Amino acid sequence: MLDRSQAATTVEEFVAHDIAFHLRIVEAVDNPVLSMLLRVLSTRTPRVRIVRGSRTRDALDSAHRDHEQILGALQSRDALPAAAAATVHITAMEQWLAASLSDDALRAIDG
Numbered sequence: 001m002l003d004r005s006q007a008a009t010t011v012e013e014f015v016a017h018d019i020a021f022h023l024r025i026v027e028a029v030d031n032p033v034l035s036m037l038l039r040v041l042s043t044r045t046p047r048v049r050i051v052r053g054s055r056t057r058d059a060l061d062s063a064h065r066d067h068e069q070i071l072g073a074l075q076s077r078d079a080l081p082a083a084a085a086a087t088v089h090i091t092a093m094e095q096w097l098a099a100s101l102s103d104d105a106l107r108a109i110d111g
Contacts, residue, residue, distance in 0.1 A: 002067055014060055021067060025074070059096055066092065 005017035019042045026035045066089035073082035 002064070002071060005067070006064055011060070018063060018067075025070070028074075062092060063089075 002021070005014055005021065008014035008017055022038055023035075023042070026038050066085065069085040070082060070089060073085050
């Protein structure tokens with residue numbers, strides 16, 4: 001699963017695989033509230049993520065590293081490291097998304 005996002009040749013492709021990665025995890029934990037929240041966020045944030053992601057490779061590399069940590073902990077069935085890795089990832093993405101919401105990015109999204 002992570003191989004596809006790492007092999008992505010465009011930011012749009014990466015974002016599509018990134019969303020699929022998150023949705024697959026949410027489906028596996030069978031949490032309807034989290035599933036609904038992720039689906040809402042996934043429909044509202046891709047354009048911001050594409051605009052911002054096209055400006056910085058570091059954000060994509062950071063997401064890859066976070067995903068590897070999360071997936072490794074989940075595969076080991078080790079809840080505490082999985083939760084810690086997910087928390088680090090979510091916090092980093094919140095900060096990244098907030099920084100992305102500059103006037104220039106919003107204008108680019110609005111077209």
